[in-house]
Amino acid sequence: MKSNTLILHTAALFIMPLQLMFSVFLLFRGHDEPGGGFIGGLVAAGAFVLYAFAFGSEATRRILRVAPRDLLAAGLLFAIVSTIPAFLSGQPMLTAHWWELPLPGENYLKLSTPLIFDIGVYATVLGTIMTFVINLMESDE
Amino acid sequence: MLLAVLSGFLLAIVAPALHRISGRYIGWVLAILPASLTVYFASLIPDVRANGSLVLEYAWMPGLDISLNFLVDGLSLVFALLISGIGTFILIYAGAYLAGHKYLARFFVIMLSFMASMLGLVLSDNLITLFVFWELTSITSYMLIGFNHEDMEARKCALQGLFVTVAGGLALMAGLVLLAIMSGSYSLSEILASDMALHEHAFYTAAVICILAGTFTKSAQVPFHFWLPNAMAAPTPVSAFLHSATMVKAGIYLMARLNPSLGEGELWSQALMLFGAATMFTGAYLAFSSTGIKKVLAYSTIMALGTLTILIGVGTELALTAFICFLVAHSLYKGALFMIAGALDHETGTKDISRMGGLRKSMPATAVIACLAALSLAGLPPVFGFIAKELLLESLLEAPFWSVGLTVAAVASAVLIVGVAGLVAIKPFFGSTANTPKTPHEAPFGMLVGPGVLSLIALLFGLAPFLPEGALLQTAVGSVNGSPVETHLALWHGVNVPLVLSMGSLALGLSLLAGWRRIQPTLYAINTSGARFGPEAGYFRLMEGITIVAAWQTRVLQNGVLGLYLLLLVAVTFGLTGYTLLTKQGITLALDLTDSHFYEWGIALLLLAAAVFASATHSRLGSVASMGVLGFGVALTFILFSAPDLGITQLLVETLTVILLVLVLFKLPEFVNLSSPFERYRDLAVAAFAGIVMTLLILASLDVQYFETISSYYVENSGPLGHGRNIVNVILVDFRALDTLGEIFVLSLAALGVLSMIKLKAEDQHKP
Numbered sequence: 001m002k003s004n005t006l007i008l009h010t011a012a013l014f015i016m017p018l019q020l021m022f023s024v025f026l027l028f029r030g031h032d033e034p035g036g037g038f039i040g041g042l043v044a045a046g047a048f049v050l051y052a053f054a055f056g057s058e059a060t061r062r063i064l065r066v067a068p069r070d071l072l073a074a075g076l077l078f079a080i081v082s083t084i085p086a087f088l089s090g091q092p093m094l095t096a097h098w099w100e101l102p103l104p105g106e107n108y109l110k111l112s113t114p115l116i117f118d119i120g121v122y123a124t125v126l127g128t129i130m131t132f133v134i135n136l137m138e139s140d141e
Numbered sequence: 142m143l144l145a146v147l148s149g150f151l152l153a154i155v156a157p158a159l160h161r162i163s164g165r166y167i168g169w170v171l172a173i174l175p176a177s178l179t180v181y182f183a184s185l186i187p188d189v190r191a192n193g194s195l196v197l198e199y200a201w202m203p204g205l206d207i208s209l210n211f212l213v214d215g216l217s218l219v220f221a222l223l224i225s226g227i228g229t230f231i232l233i234y235a236g237a238y239l240a241g242h243k244y245l246a247r248f249f250v251i252m253l254s255f256m257a258s259m260l261g262l263v264l265s266d267n268l269i270t271l272f273v274f275w276e277l278t279s280i281t282s283y284m285l286i287g288f289n290h291e292d293m294e295a296r297k298c299a300l301q302g303l304f305v306t307v308a309g310g311l312a313l314m315a316g317l318v319l320l321a322i323m324s325g326s327y328s329l330s331e332i333l334a335s336d337m338a339l340h341e342h343a344f345y346t347a348a349v350i351c352i353l354a355g356t357f358t359k360s361a362q363v364p365f366h367f368w369l370p371n372a373m374a375a376p377t378p379v380s381a382f383l384h385s386a387t388m389v390k391a392g393i394y395l396m397a398r399l400n401p402s403l404g405e406g407e408l409w410s411q412a413l414m415l416f417g418a419a420t421m422f423t424g425a426y427l428a429f430s431s432t433g434i435k436k437v438l439a440y441s442t443i444m445a446l447g448t449l450t451i452l453i454g455v456g457t458e459l460a461l462t463a464f465i466c467f468l469v470a471h472s473l474y475k476g477a478l479f480m481i482a483g484a485l486d487h488e489t490g491t492k493d494i495s496r497m498g499g500l501r502k503s504m505p506a507t508a509v510i511a512c513l514a515a516l517s518l519a520g521l522p523p524v525f526g527f528i529a530k531e532l533l534l535e536s537l538l539e540a541p542f543w544s545v546g547l548t549v550a551a552v553a554s555a556v557l558i559v560g561v562a563g564l565v566a567i568k569p570f571f572g573s574t575a576n577t578p579k580t581p582h583e584a585p586f587g588m589l590v591g592p593g594v595l596s597l598i599a600l601l602f603g604l605a606p607f608l609p610e611g612a613l614l615q616t617a618v619g620s621v622n623g624s625p626v627e628t629h630l631a632l633w634h635g636v637n638v639p640l641v642l643s644m645g646s647l648a649l650g651l652s653l654l655a656g657w658r659r660i661q662p663t664l665y666a667i668n669t670s671g672a673r674f675g676p677e678a679g680y681f682r683l684m685e686g687i688t689i690v691a692a693w694q695t696r697v698l699q700n701g702v703l704g705l706y707l708l709l710l711v712a713v714t715f716g717l718t719g720y721t722l723l724t725k726q727g728i729t730l731a732l733d734l735t736d737s738h739f740y741e742w743g744i745a746l747l748l749l750a751a752a753v754f755a756s757a758t759h760s761r762l763g764s765v766a767s768m769g770v771l772g773f774g775v776a777l778t779f780i781l782f783s784a785p786d787l788g789i790t791q792l793l794v795e796t797l798t799v800i801l802l803v804l805v806l807f808k809l810p811e812f813v814n815l816s817s818p819f820e821r822y823r824d825l826a827v828a829a830f831a832g833i834v835m836t837l838l839i840l841a842s843l844d845v846q847y848f849e850t851i852s853s854y855y856v857e858n859s860g861p862l863g864h865g866r867n868i869v870n871v872i873l874v875d876f877r878a879l880d881t882l883g884e885i886f887v888l889s890l891a892a893l894g895v896l897s898m899i900k901l902k903a904e905d906q907h908k909p
Contacts, residue, residue, distance in 0.1 A: 031865035034785040036873060042793035049800055069896060072889040079882055092203050094878040098864055112864065114874040117881070121874070124885040128892040129797055135899045136804040 012054035019047035027122050028115075037118035041125025048126075049133050057137040060130075068134055071127030078120030082113040142197040142211045145178055146264060149257025153250045160246040168236015168587060171249055175228040175256065182221045189218055190616050193625075196266055196330045202879070205269075212266035212330050215616030219465065220263040220394055222613075223386040227476045228256045230591030234480050235378035237587030238487060248288060248376070255281035259387045263394050268317045268327045275313065275359075275391060279306045282388050286375040295374035301680065302368040305358050309365070313355025313395075319348035324402070332402055333623065340406030349408050352399065353416075360392030360446045363419040364676035370427075370439040377483030380435060384442045385476030390468070393449050397464065401623025404456050413454025414543060418550045420447030425554035428561045429653070430664035433492045434482045434569075438475070441518065441561050444554055445471045448533060451547060453621070455540045461621045462628045463532035465614050470529040473599040474517035477592035478565060481511045484588045485569060490578035494564055495658070499574030503581045506589055508570040513596040515566030517603075519559045519650070520643065525602035527643075528630055530555070534639035552642050559650020560657065567654070606630035704816070708824060711831050719834040722841060729841050741781065748774040756828075759814075761806050769799040786869040 023043035030036030052060040061067075066074075086095035094117075101109040152174050156167075163170045189195060194214035201209040213221075235252065239245050258277035265271035280303075287299030323342045324332045339345060356362075361369035369389065373380055383389065396413065403409050424444030431437050445467070452464035484507055486492050489500070501508040513524065520530030534555075537547045583589075602609050610630045619625040634640065653660070672678060722728075751770035758764050772795030779788035816824075855868050855876065863871035873881050 030867060030870045031863075031874075032867050034789060034867060034869075036786070036867070036870040038873070039786065039789050039793065042790065042797065046793060046796060049797065069893065072892055075885060076889060079885060090199060092200050094875075094882070096863065096875050110864065114863075114865075114871075114878070117874045117878055118870070121881065121885055124888055128888050131892040131896050132801055133804065135896055136801070139808075139899045 008054045012050050016047045016051050019050070020044055023047065023122075027118060030118060031114065037121030038125055040118075041122040042129070044122070044126050045129035045133075048130055052133060052137060057134045060134060064130065068127050068130035071123050071130065073127075075120045075122070075124030075127055078123060079117050080120075082116035082120065085113055142213070142264070143199055143209060145181055146211070146257060146261045148174060148178070149253045149260065153253035153257070156249040156253060157246040160249065165240055166236070167245065167249065168233045171236075171253065172229045172232040174253075175225040175232065178225040178260075179222060179229060182218060182225060185213055185218060186613055189213055189215060190613070193616070194330065194620065201270075204879075206327050207269045208267045208328070209270055210266035210328065210330075211264045213264065214620040215613060215618070216394070216397055216620040217263045219469065219613060219617045220386075220390070221260055223390075223469070223472045224256060224259050224263065227382065227386040227472060227591075227595070230476070230480070230594060231378050231382045233587050234381070234483070234591045235376070237585050238378055238483055239376060244288070248285075251281055251284045251288070252379070252382075255285060255382075255387065259391065262391055266329050268321055268329065271329070271395075272310075272314055272317055275355075275395075276307070276310055278388055278391055279303060279310060279359075282306075282372075282379075282383060285379040285383070286372045288376055288379065289374070292374070298368075298371040298374040302372050304684075305365055305368045305680070309355040309358025312351045312358075316348050316351030316353075316355060319344045319351060320399075320402075323348060329398065338405070339402055340409075345403075345406055346408060349403055349406065349412070352395070352403070353412055356392035356396050357416060358392070360389050360396075360450070361420075361443055362392075362416045362446065362450060363423050364679075366420060366423065366443050367675070367677035367680065369443060370436055373433075373435045373439055377435070377479060377486065380439070381476050381479030381483065384439065384479060385472045389442065389446055390472070393446065393453075393468070396450065396453050397621045400453055400456065400461075400621055404453075404623075410454045410456055413450050414540075414547065417447045417450030417452075417454055418547055420444070421451060421554045422447070422550050425557035425561070427668065429557045429564075429657075430661060430668055432495050432661065432665075434485060434494050434497075434565065435479070435492055437494065437561055437564055438478055438482055441558060442471075442475060444558060445475070448551070448554075451551075452533065452536065455536060455547075457536060457539065457541065458618070458622060458626045458628075459532065459539060460536035462614075462618050462626065462630075463529060463536045464621065465617045466525070466529040466532055466630065469602070469609065469614070470517055470524075470526040470599065473595045473602075474514045474524075474526055477510065477514040477595040477599075478518065480588065480592040481507060481514065482565075484584035484592075487588070488579065488581045488584055494568050495661075497569035497575055497577060498572045499570070500581055501570040502574070504570075504583050506593075507584055508566075510589065510592045510596050511566045511570065513600060514592065515562040517596070517599045518565070519562035519647070520555065521647065523600065523603045523632060524596075525599045525606070527603060528606055528632060530643060531634060531639045532630075534642050535634075535637075538638060548642075552646050555643070555646040556649045556653065559647050560653040563651065563654035564657065568657075603632060606632060704824070708827055712827050715831040715834045718838065719830075722834065722838055726841050726845065728837055729844060731844070732840060744774050744777055744781070759812060761809065761812055762803070765799055765802045765806065768802075769795055772798070786867070 023040040026035035026043060027037055027040035028035075030040065048060055048064065051063060064071075083094055085097040086093060089097075094113075096112060096114050098110065098112045101111060103109050152171065156171065159170055160167045185195070194212060197211040197213065199209040199211075201207055232249070232252070235248065236245075239248060242248065255278060258274050258281055261274035262271060262278060265274055283299050283303040286302050287296050289295045320332070320339075321327045323339055323344050324335060324337060326332055326335070342348075358365045369384075372383060375383065400409075421444050424440050424442070424447055428437050428440030428444060431440060449464060449467060449471075452460045452467065482492075484504075485497065485500070488504060488507075489497060491497065517524040517526030520526045534548065534551060537551050538544060540547055607630065610628055614630070615626065615628050618628055748771055751767045751774065755764045755767040755771065758767070772791060776788045776791035776795065779785075779791055855872055859865055859868045859871040859876075863875045865871040865875070
């Protein structure tokens with residue numbers, strides 16, 4: 001299943017990169033403003049679904065580079081990895097750890113295990129939806 | 142300690158890579174880990190002897206009272222040493238036995254995980270963690286037994302072992318929870334330290350039955366013994382490990398561990414003695430009447446497990462000393478004998494004892510080791526097995542009750558076991574040379590070092606029993622007893638009743654052995670015809686029954702009519718909710734609409750219109766689209782009432798749902814109306830009922846507050862504790878991250894479920 005309209009093709013090519021960037025933006029700002037891994041993952045999935053509608057599932061697989069179900073595994077792995085710092089320092093599971101990296105000027109880059117965890121959520125959500133969509137699209141081909 | 146337990150899992154992860162690097166020396170390389178663990182555990186001995194027990198703490202999920210605390214005392218240390226010590230030799234042995242096997246790397250992955258689970262089991266202080274490791278051993282042993290997964294028989298046996306042990310595991314979990322309720326703690330060290338009279342508690346009987354159901358299935362007690370001989374489908378190194386130090390000993394460990402707390406009740410000791418005695422005798426008898434060398438050994442393990450159970454049940458200081466000695470002796474000789482059996486199988490090409498003979502000429506080293514190990518099995522001097530057996534008989538003679546019956550059973554088993562030892566050590570190696578499928582020659586060094594060292598240790602312990610006694614055994618007996626015990630192990634006790642009984646059983650056993658060739662076929666025939674009424678037949682009937690019930694309930698409940706599922710779900714959910722609402726709360730109809738805005742009314746009307754359209758339309762696409770409108774309306778409501786995160790999520794989920802539904806709709810046939818008017822009115826009634834209950838529920842929730850709201854806690858603490866201003870996100874990834882972790886696992890499982898459904902469907906269609 002893929003559409004052959006010029007409008008959708010052009011729009012998809014323009015919108016998808018923007019939407020992906022927006023999803024990453026949502027992911028990173030999630031801790032302070034509306035957003036987060038779940039919403040970010042959904043937006044990213046929306047971008048890929050749009051692309052899939054325009055160019056078909058084969059092309060979407062290529063642009064994703066990894067199999068959707070590997071995204072699932074990667075997401076769960078990220079979430080598990082985020083528990084390791086707490087584990088090593090002998091704290092209860094999923095205790096948050098924060099590291100602040102100084103940047104030029106007066107800014108700090110805040111890195112944390114919740115962020116790693118959120119990236120895991122992002123990848124899992126994206127992987128789930130892409131597994132659904134791509135396989136459903138391919139099942140009738 | 143945490144690292145000691147988890148290192149097996151970590152090594153399992155890198156084992157395949159190591160296999161590629163080290164090639165045929167993989168067994169030796171991997172054995173470094175259990176060897177160093179043995180040294181580490183041995184280094185804890187002085188500390189444990191001085192303090193009685195050590196508790197190493199690590200709070201894992203304190204909110205759920207689940208910790209990764211480790212309890213190290215005499216008993217757990219004996220087990221840890223056996224697991225890691227014998228594990229070392231098993232890995233070396235497996236490297237040689239399975240050399241060149243195409244799944245060797247996979248074998249080591251499972252084996253190491255199994256070993257680590259077993260270590261976790263015997264070292265856990267927390268009941269929940271103990272249970273998790275317990276189930277891990279069931280799962281990993283399932284994969285080990287079914288390792289030759291292309292063999293139908295192996296798969297069946299593995300599944301049988303899994304079903305039996307996991308069914309027991311479920312009972313065990315209930316028992317452990319009851320135990321925790323009774324004693325008020327999930328920590329073993331606290332339970333053992335408290336001097337509460339647990340056997341007077343109302344839950345005592347239930348807890349003991351549940352826990353014993355778990356330990357009896359795991360430790361293959363009659364009538365659950367049938368899974369163990371079938372587990373022989375596993376490669377020999379697995380059998381050697383499973384039987385000597387792990388898996389079946391897990392149940393024994395737990396009984397010994399809980400003996401100080403639960404052992405005061407009569408139910409406990411009587412059940413253990415009764416089932417133990419039945420198991421001991423059945424095992425010895427079946428061992429003597431089998432021909433396959435691994436079967437013989439497997440049944441003799443059952444006999445040993447029965448003996449250990451009896452000794453815990455008797456529970457006197459002498460009996461517990463005998464328990465620890467028998468445990469160590471059995472682990473040493475059984476590990477050795479299984480490895481020998483594997484070597485024989487490997488070199489001669491047959492497992493049938495009656496087809497072996499005169500092998501001492503071609504396999505002299507194997508013969509010497511086998512004889513040494515068999516001495517221990519038969520309980521003859523000068524090896525450690527002799528001391529254990531003397532103690533066993535002595536403690537049964539002095540048992541507080543049922544002493545005569547137990548002694549008779551033990552002597553009868555001893556007679557048979559002497560015969561069994563002869564079968565294993567004399568029959569294959571002496572007498573005239575028999576023709577075997579392969580021309581036999583000496584087993585490789587890797588396959589002999591394990592049994593050799595284990596047999597020598599048994600000999601050393603026999604000649605100098607004060608060495609293990611002083612080091613650890615006395616402390617171990619103390620931890621099974623609950624208070625320190627003075628033990629006096631010696632090879633020579635003088636001429637006394639146990640010695641006379643031993644000698645008598647030796648003579649009888651040897652004469653039985655002489656007639657084995659004549660008796661065995663008769664016994665075998667009796668066993669085969671009796672098996673129709675045995676517990677294994679019961680197991681198969683039960684499994685058939687379950688399949689029939691499952692098929693029936695699937696036909697009735699899971700009949701594929703989605704409308705019916707939905708109807709039942711909605712009716713039951715809202716029926717129960719409505720009932721609770723009416724009885725607990727009553728109906729509130731007050732609703733204040735004075736400060737509502739016109740746009741809120743607009744959204745409400747939009748929602749209503751969309752809902753009506755969705756249920757009335759004949760076009761699938763139309764109803765999906767109007768469902769989308771419904772969702773967007775709800776999202777709008779979220780945004781109006783300042784819940785932007787929810788709003789955005791709802792918006793995105795709605796969009797994607799519509800897309801997914803459209804994708805599925807393409808595959809559906811034309812819309813036809815299949816339901817009768819009656820069915821449609823019934824559905825309407827249920828839907829209206831659900832709507833009314835929901836409305837009443839919301840109205841009620843407006844002016845009732847049962848609990849103080851916790852949102853203020855999150856509002857106040859998300860900044861200082863969670864370093865974030867977006868409360869929703871801080872809750873998701875920090876405060877309640879464990880929930881989120883569970884949710885993303887569920888999400889992934891759902892994705893995999895859908896994936897397999899689509900793929901399976903596609904494959905079906907490709908078939909002609």
